[in-house]
Amino acid sequence: MKVLTVTLNPALDREVVVNNFQINELHRINNQKYSVMEPGGKGINVSLILSGLGLPSIAMGFLGGFIGSIVEQKLRMLSDLVTTNFVFVDEETRENLAIIDPSNDTITEINSLGPNIDEKSLKQFMRRFDISLKRAECMVFSGSIPPGVPADYCMELVKKAKDSGKMVISESTGDHFELAVKNGLLTVVKPDLRSKKEYMGETLKSLEDYVKAAEETVKMGSKMAILSYEIEGDVVATSEGVWLLKAKEHIERSHLLGTGDSFVAGVVYRLLKNRKDLLEAAKWGMAAAIAETKFIGKEFISIEDVEMCTESFELSRLR
């Protein structure tokens, strides 16, 4: 198993498609297809997308209660390339609700906090993590952290991976993530800028802000930083330069779901073929993300889908 994905705070993602969604109104969903339930959490999503690309992975994290069981079972139903190794806690796994409105091109998301993780479960997880890590080449550490998991604990996880020579790719936000970035523990850094355009205590506004933040990240020890810039673009920095990758076509907001995870999966897939060629990996990530936007909601893109999108964006060197 080359890839280990860690999702400390998985979720049951519920997606409803409602045309002309309005608050304070009753909406009925007349087609069952427009109300779906899927396992979620950024690491799990990456595992699923990788399995669409034919790459097996092991998924770890904390699950709990009925919702936790549904997440695990759904994950199994969706893919036979994902091996599960979750520690179950006492409280229920969270649910995330996304209301997709194609008419107005909006996504409204409501994400809950997640279960409290007790100390015993943290210990149990660490032992299992140590073993799974040994068998992997690459660790994906993405998403939010549930209550009860200290930032130090996350640091320990990524530090172990880095110290044993594994690649660590992370898309996340918050103190634990920024601490890992500052300590140069992550190979590829992708700040999750969906809810706030804030990173390392700065509010990102101009393209120059993004370029600076990406460059700083690489200086702190990461091999590559990827910052999504406006809807169609991504700023990518390595020790060799800074680039802007920009989709040629306009992308509908309602098609953005899961594109960040596809980006990460694309990068992982390519880096496993060649650890050195970072820019190529970023291009593959971009192509995977654009491929994902062809679908409404989360779907599994194939290698052919990604290859069809390798020309769908422009690459311009900024530095």
Next chain:
Amino acid sequence: MKVKNAMIKDVSAIFENETVEEFIVSCIRKNRSGFPVVDEHFRVVGFISESDIINNALPSYFSLLQSASFIPDTHQFVRKIGEIKDEPVSKFMVTPPIVVHPEDTAIHAADLLIKKRLKAIPVVDDEHQLVGIFTRINLIHVALEGKINSR
């Protein structure tokens, strides 16, 4: 059909030095009746199920009774469970474990499940490390779909 096509790709396991209490809590939280027991290298060294705990908490003569619809001494049962809760699972597990390999036929795994009256069999790779689990419901499912004899 091979084991690898029918197994559940889940590697939940109990470490040999984790406690009976941790095992019981895991069973409840995961809605399982047993787990493979592994060492520090994730090699399967045993299998522990709820019946191993129950049998241990009951008086030794209990197994001699052909059919008993009651527990002869509930106080003893409760006391015994309390006594063993902090003990390592390695004390109560079945060892050496019965295992199958991903490349084994599903028929072979089915045969073991039925003849040995098992609920689940750990699936291990060449290094004896856990890679999945083959359960009764997997057996019934492949049989139901008529795939058990297919290649």
